[in-house]
Amino acid sequence: MxxxxxxxxxxxxxxxxxxxxxxxxxxxxxxxxxxxxxxxxxxxxxxxxxxxxxxxxxxxxxxxxxxxxxxxxxxxxGTEPRKVMILTSKFDHCLADLLYRWRIDELPMDVTAIVSNHPRNQIGHVDLGALPFHHLPVQASEKAAQEAMLLKLIAETGTELVVLARYMQILSDDLAGQLAGRCINIHHSFLPGFKGAKPYHQAHARGVKVIGATAHYVTADLDEGPIIDQDVERISHRDTPEDLIRKGRDIERRVLARAVRYHLEDRVLMHHGKTVVFGD
The missing domain is CATH 3.30.70.260 (ACT domain)
Structure with missing residues (x-):
């Protein structure tokens, strides 16, 4: 225990x-x-x-x-696996990595469902096997209804943790509040720098020497939630925005996987908007 x-x-x-x-x-x-x-x-x-x-x-x-x-x-x-739902959009690298680690018993979780705002055939080359898949499209005029369906699915499956594996949608304040402390996001930059669209292009334009990724708990404040894990990689003037994106994918998936594992193993304690993380 x-x-x-x-x-x-x-x-x-x-x-x-x-x-x-x-x-x-x-x-x-x-x-x-x-x-x-x-x-x-x-x-x-x-x-x-x-x-x-x-x-x-x-x-x-x-x-x-x-x-x-x-x-x-x-x-x-106890140490029994916890129920996890994974949300994703078209980028598949984080989803594929999480499922691989789950299948080799590196992540102690039961996957309750894969949810996407895109049809299954648009999500890269990920082998979902027999995992339940739910296509919940998002339209601005129907976002509240879509999030209500998502909350219902979370409740029906007994989901304990929601993971945003490059889910390219901003959660409403209401949904973020209801998932407080049990929803993890991966942000493809080293927060708090380079928020919003095309962070790697922003980083390239600034001539940065390191790039990174941040995994954090979701809150109503966009990309401002308590940070669980971060990592960086050195780059040079020779790297193009495409090089940064390629290298960033590797950082994103390992940071997200580490953050999810820390949560599943009760290694993360939140306090005053920050976290204490007991590593391995």
Whole structure:
């Protein structure tokens, strides 16, 4: 099981968590912690194996006392795969990469559906297999209806995480609000620079020496959500905008995959518009 928590920093938190797990004869296999001096907030992630027969519900109920005592914001869940819906448009590299990593068991998720604003035959060369596919076209006059259909699909499938794998549509404030903390986007530039259309062309025009990609949680503020992961690559004056796009595709897919995995493994804790990410 995985315990993730944040709370006001004070003495005794680690001792209390460790004592609780010891008293239930749990075996801790990994533990990470961080105390943020600026906000006086403590963060912790613990992976442990409960004794056989100790039900998750019973552990959660018992831990509530510890959580209340320290004013914790906490989650405690098993390591079972989480339900994920992937939204995409015509660019297929991030979608293909996520599905490949899922098929080789690198990403602990159950794919509930692939959703696109384009027909299936327009989404590159991705092998979707038997995965459910939903074509939900977007027109300005019917965007609210399309998003209502999407929310209904998310609810019906029990989707826990929505991934925007180069889904080239801006979510409404209402939809972004309803998906707060459970919707990840990949932005093909190194935020906060070069927002909007053709970021690589913008970067080329400015003569930048590095390009990058940013994976973040979606919020109502366009491309301003809490950042989960970023990466960069050095470039030179010899690189054309097309070279930047080619190199950018590689950065985008690895950054998105890493961010999705961190979320699925409860490695990301949000606080005051930022994230604490416990890496491998």
């Amino acid at each position: 995985i315990l993730a928590l944040s709370c006001p920093d004070r003495h005794g938190i680690v001792a209390a968590v460790s004592a609780f797990l010891f008293q239930r004869d749990c075996n801790i296999s990994d533990a990470q912690q961080f105390g943020d001096a600026a906000t006086e907030t403590f963060f912790m992630r613990v992976v442990f194996e409960p004794v056989e027969g100790d039900a998750p519900e019973a552990i959660r109920a018992a831990f509530a006392e510890v959580g209340d005592r320290f004013g914790m914001d906490w989650t405690l869940r």
